[in-house]
Amino acid sequence: MPPKAPKVKAKVKSQEEQRDNSLQAVVLADSYETRFRPFSHERPKCLLPLANTPLIEYTLEFLAHVGAEDIFIYYGAYSDQVEEYINASKWKLPTSPFKSLVLFRSDATSAGDALRDLDNRDLIKGDFLLISGDVVANIAIEPALTSHRARREKDKSAIMTMILREATVNHRAQVTSHKPVFVIDPTSDRCLHYEEARSTAGQGRHVSLEPDLLSMHSEVEVREDLIDCHIDICTPDVLGLWSDNFDYQSIRTGFLFGVLKDYELNGKTVHTHIMNDGYAARVQSLRAYGAVSKDVLSRWTYPLCPDSNHIPDHHYRYHKNGTYQENHVTTGKSSRFRGRCVLGRGTAIGEDVTVSESSLGRDCQVGKDALIESSYIWDNVVVGDGSTLRHAIIAGGVVIGKGCTIESGAMISYNVQIPDNTTVSGSEKLTRSSVASKAVTERMNDPISIEEGQYHGSTSDSDDNSDASNASNRIFQNQQASASDSSVSTMKSDESDFEQTEDRSRRASLFSETSDEAATSRDFHIEATASILDGLQKEDLPEDINLELTAFRMTVDASQHEIRRAVVAAFMKRIANLEASGTGAREAVHRVFSKYRVMVERLLFDKDTREKPDQRTPVAKQCRKPATVRRKGDLRPGIDRGGRYPPMVARYQE
Numbered sequence: 336m337p338p339k340a341p342k343v344k345a346k347v348k349s350q351e352e353q354r355d356n357s358l359q360a361v362v363l364a365d366s367y368e369t370r371f372r373p374f375s376h377e378r379p380k381c382l383l384p385l386a387n388t389p390l391i392e393y394t395l396e397f398l399a400h401v402g403a404e405d406i407f408i409y410y411g412a413y414s415d416q417v418e419e420y421i422n423a424s425k426w427k428l429p430t431s432p433f434k435s436l437v438l439f440r441s442d443a444t445s446a447g448d449a450l451r452d453l454d455n456r457d458l459i460k461g462d463f464l465l466i467s468g469d470v471v472a473n474i475a476i477e478p479a480l481t482s483h484r485a486r487r488e489k490d491k492s493a494i495m496t497m498i499l500r501e502a503t504v505n506h507r508a509q510v511t512s513h514k515p516v517f518v519i520d521p522t523s524d525r526c527l528h529y530e531e532a533r534s535t536a537g538q539g540r541h542v543s544l545e546p547d548l549l550s551m552h553s554e555v556e557v558r559e560d561l562i563d564c565h566i567d568i569c570t571p572d573v574l575g576l577w578s579d580n581f582d583y584q585s586i587r588t589g590f591l592f593g594v595l596k597d598y599e600l601n602g603k604t605v606h607t608h609i610m611n612d613g614y615a616a617r618v619q620s621l622r623a624y625g626a627v628s629k630d631v632l633s634r635w636t637y638p639l640c641p642d643s644n645h646i647p648d649h650h651y652r653y654h655k656n657g658t659y660q661e662n663h664v665t666t667g668k669s670s671r672f673r674g675r676c677v678l679g680r681g682t683a684i685g686e687d688v689t690v691s692e693s694s695l696g697r698d699c700q701v702g703k704d705a706l707i708e709s710s711y712i713w714d715n716v717v718v719g720d721g722s723t724l725r726h727a728i729i730a731g732g733v734v735i736g737k738g739c740t741i742e743s744g745a746m747i748s749y750n751v752q753i754p755d756n757t758t759v760s761g762s763e764k765l766t767r768s769s770v771a772s773k774a775v776t777e778r779m780n781d782p783i784s785i786e787e788g789q790y791h792g793s794t795s796d797s798d799d800n801s802d803a804s805n806a807s808n809r810i811f812q813n814q815q816a817s818a819s820d821s822s823v824s825t826m827k828s829d830e831s832d833f834e835q836t837e838d839r840s841r842r843a844s845l846f847s848e849t850s851d852e853a854a855t856s857r858d859f860h861i862e863a864t865a866s867i868l869d870g871l872q873k874e875d876l877p878e879d880i881n882l883e884l885t886a887f888r889m890t891v892d893a894s895q896h897e898i899r900r901a902v903v904a905a906f907m908k909r910i911a912n913l914e915a916s917g918t919g920a921r922e923a924v925h926r927v928f929s930k931y932r933v934m935v936e937r938l939l940f941d942k943d944t945r946e947k948p949d950q951r952t953p954v955a956k957q958c959r960k961p962a963t964v965r966r967k968g969d970l971r972p973g974i975d976r977g978g979r980y981p982p983m984v985a986r987y988q989e
Contacts, residue, residue, distance in 0.1 A: 357434070358480075359459060360403040362394060364410040364417060364468035367445050370620050373748040373766035374730055379413040381468040382420055384713055386631045386641055386659075387679050387696050388649070389420070390618060393471040393636075396645055399432040401476045403464060406436045409449045410468075414440045425647055444915050445584040447577055454574035462487075465567040465586075467617055471627050472564055473636055474500070474613030482524075482608055483568045494576070494594075495605045496568040497526065499561040500615040515587065517558045518544065519607055526605045527552065529591050531862075532559065563587070564615035568608075576603065582873050588865070621728070621746075628694065628711060632659070632675035641677050651677070667703070679714065696731065710741075719755065726761075859893050860901055867905035871927065872912070877934040884938075902938050906931075 364381040371380045381391040398406060406426075410417045418438055421427065426436055439456075443449040453459065462483065464476075476498060483496040499517070518528035527548055549555060565586070576583075576594060583589040594603055614636045618627050627636075634640050641651040641659040651659045659677040666678075667686035676690050679697035684690065686703045695701070696713040702720035712718075712729045719737035726743035729735070733747050736755035744761030747753070751765045759765065863884060870880035888898060906927060913923035928935065 358403045359405040359463040360398050361463055361465050362408045362468050363446055364408050365412055373764045377749050379417055385628055386677055386694050390469045393639055394468050395426055396639060397472045404434040406433050409439050409441050411441050411443055446586050447584040450574055450577040454578045459571050463569055465569050467565040469618040470564055471636055472615035473639055474610055474615045479608035492602050492604050493606055494570045494572045494603045497607050498566040499607055499609050500564055501609050501611045502562050514559050515563045517561055519556045519558060520552050521554055521556050524606045526607050528595055562616055565617045859897055863901035864904045868908055871909040877931050881934055899939050
């Protein structure tokens with residue numbers, strides 16, 4: 336009998352080792368950004384289709400491929416839709432490759448809030464993958480896991496390994512407006528500094544490094560040729576750092592930057608694993624959406640391609656002409672397909688139609704003589720005879736009349752109807768007003784009822800916490816016109832909605848840049864707003880915030896108007912963040928302006944100048960009012976059907 340005791344202990348030990356070695360994964364299905372507006376007003380970003388497949392499917396397929404067993408999915412916006420989709424998917428079947436898949440509905444307004452909540456749940460017992468719900472990848476991470484675990488055995492302070500994909504600087508999946516720059520010690524693969532470098536007119540990109548960093552390391556590499564696919568191998572210590580630092584909100588500009596900067600205090604190190612095989616990218620912007628779509632259709636992501644039919648009810652086949660087609664697709668004999676295209680089940684293409692490098696969802700109807708070029712059309716869309724669509728995104732249920740022109744960069748959200756002979760410019764977004772207003776009201780937990788005929792306009796998309804800024808969005812009410820199913824609102828595209836690049840080749844991305852001056856102004860606004868907001872969140876001294884802003888202004892020769900605009904955007908976002916965290920509006924305004932009132936007055940208002948035309952802009956006036964929801968606004972009636980906009984259109988100015 337005595338010999339049996341060691342066997343029992345050995346068995347228990349084996350089970351514990353197996354449990355420790357099982358790979359857990361945390362999926363942040365909510366992006367906590369607003370770059371995919373207006374579509375994300377009605378559908379969570381993780382369920383938006385890319386090549387007719389929801390984004391979350393690519394992430395879960397990748398996790399199944401790398402052997403992850405326990406999956407935790409965090410989501411917030413439109414939680415009912417996420418739960419309904421996941422619970423009805425193959426990932427919940429007994430044949431699922433995952434041992435467990437747990438959904439967490441969270442009220443978090445940032446990645447930091449979600450990870451702090453995860454730490455409180457005490458579910459993570461060993462190394463885990465932290466991944467965004469919009470990642471498309473086919474890379475093998477076994478080498479990265481092996482290196483991470485070996486490094487961890489020798490050095491317990493090594494808490495995280497970032498998986499980065501080496502690529503050319505001009506690769507279409509690269510971020511352009513705020514390119515991530517990694518400073519790495521090649522002898523240990525340790526990341527020493529992280530920064531998002533932004534281009535300035537005539538000066539190119541630059542990063543700021545501490546002199547001590549260079550003196551302490553004999554060899555340093557500054558890499559801007561790396562695609563950050565947001566796949567991180569983490570230890571439980573990572574969650575502890577999130578909980579210890581409540582000012583960390585975003586994973587890169589908050590957590591990573593802070594850990595690297597405070598190395599002497601916390602003694603924690605972050606390492607990199609650079610891969611040059613396979614595909615990995617994150618669909619973090621509308622530009623990336625176009626780039627990754629082209630890569631999927633070009634089979635760079637194999638086996639994550641339409642004809643792999645990972646979703647049970649998909650039945651795509653790859654044809655010799657470069658198209659992916661499901662069953663029951665009809666095309667006119669004179670229709671032409673150029674480049675890679677995908678056509679969903681039940682779609683009908685008329686005569687003399689040209690479709691080039693585009694995707695069409697299920698049950699779409701395209702009339703004769705239409706032109707569709709580098710556009711992404713979702714389910715149940717109707718395109719009238721003779722209409723032209725270039726570099727546009729059209730959501731499900733949209734009806735585009737005859738002879739319409741949808742210009743490059745335009746976005747039309749769900750169920751919008753475009754009258755005949757209408758032109759939609761590339762700087763505009765169209766969305767049904769009632770749906771957009773209702774979505775914003777639900778997020779704000781506002782008890783007022785949003786009636787039909789009200790309209791919603793977006794204000795900003797630039798930071799990782801921008802979902803919290805919904806509380807400061809404006810709601811416009813039409814008290815005269817009657818409600819209509821075709822009522823839509825027009826939201827001018829914000830500078831930070833997507834990164835724009837010059838269209839130099841067929842491999843160019845979805846949107847094209849209009850001018851170097853506009854790009855410089857956009858980059859300054861994004862970085863200046865982020866810099867001020869970061870200082871406000873950390874409650875830095877006003878002099879320090881002003882000093883950093885002044886130095887940045889001098890490097891790009893920004894105008895005083897651009898300074899005012901960035902200051903207003905940052906302060907309104909800070910107030911909105913406080914409101915979203917439960918602080919009352921009056922208290923939030925007092926908390927922010929009691930400390931920074933003098934700085935605001937100095938930056939916004941020139942008391943020595945009698946005429947102040949630049950200070951009377953709607954943006955500057957907005958800063959003088961309490962940070963409460965606007966229930967009134969300027970609603971301009973739409974131009975008639977022969978003009979540029981359909982009837983009952985509300986136009987918004989920032």
